[in-house]
Amino acid sequence: MKKVFEMDLEARLVGQAEHPEALRLWLRLLTCTQLIEKQVRAGLREQFETTLPRFDLMAQLERAPDGLKMNELSKRMMVTGGNITGITDQLAGEGLVERVDVAGDRRACRICLTPAGRKQFSGMARAHEAWVVQALGGLTDKEVATLHRLLGKVKAHVKTAVTLSLENP
């Protein structure tokens, strides 16, 4: 049996007694996310020959029956518009999504999953869910709920802070 606890990002804190707990928490948050994200990226690449941003874009569309406009995708995925164009071009080239005209605004378009895209996504989503459930399998239902609630507070606080700092530069 190999040793499970290797040194990692958190190692940089050893011996720094004066660091607030918030810093320890952040490093642990980062480590957990990176560990799970690496597994998800590897799975998407090996089993589906795709990437996380491509999966994310399709996941957004799967929940939007009428599709989403480019700028809406840009906001939700937290990346700038040019990147959405690029990913959309790839997926459209493979017939997984399509651009649909928007009535009343000839500048805009909605991006929609094609039937082929919907079908492929459902397989990926199933695998993705299994990876995540496995990764978080060490927690009880109650612990999952607690984490979800507390991270909700973090998210609300950070989003507020970001908004305010953008509004008052």
Next chain:
Amino acid sequence: MKKVFEMDLEARLVGQAEHPEALRLWLRLLTCTQLIEKQVRAGLREQFETTLPRFDLMAQLERAPDGLKMNELSKRMMVTGGNITGITDQLAGEGLVERVDVAGDRRACRICLTPAGRKQFSGMARAHEAWVVQALGGLTDKEVATLHRLLGKVKAHVKTAVTLSLENP
């Protein structure tokens, strides 16, 4: 006051009642990490003209008075060796770290912070800590402790699973 809760990655779950809570938790974890990480990267770039991997490497060295070998840095930062060489080259070119011979193994070297590197790092670490404390400022001490403990369980479980899956391919 601008609306704080925009749609984001988590939006892809709306309406999917059959999804386990684990998936919701994962998306929230990812969103929180990305939000904070974006702020940290922006701060490092704007205030110190550096990047997160460079900061991470220096942070590892700051806690290792005798420096660290390349393969040790590679393990801790969870990236492959060639990248460590690249970052080390940059930092060494700016006089912030140095390669030191290892007695008894002429293949290896230890990477150490120089006095200049140590000095620059201390300023960055102070700012970094302030950003993180601000980002997590919406939580009570008790909530921070709870999150830290629960994420510790996640980390242990994922690391065990990764190790096992690597050992039994």
Next chain:
DNA sequence: TATTGTTATACTCTATAACTATA
């Protein structure tokens, strides 16, 4: 043979900024 570190390379992801077309 195995390990340490380096080099070369390719690819994904991202932001920025200039651009076109439409509102």
Next chain:
DNA sequence: TATAGTTATAGAGTATAACAATA
């Protein structure tokens, strides 16, 4: 003028694989 989307580009970040020197 402002907005929706595109294009072009540069740079960060990463993995892979071939390589040299040493163990």
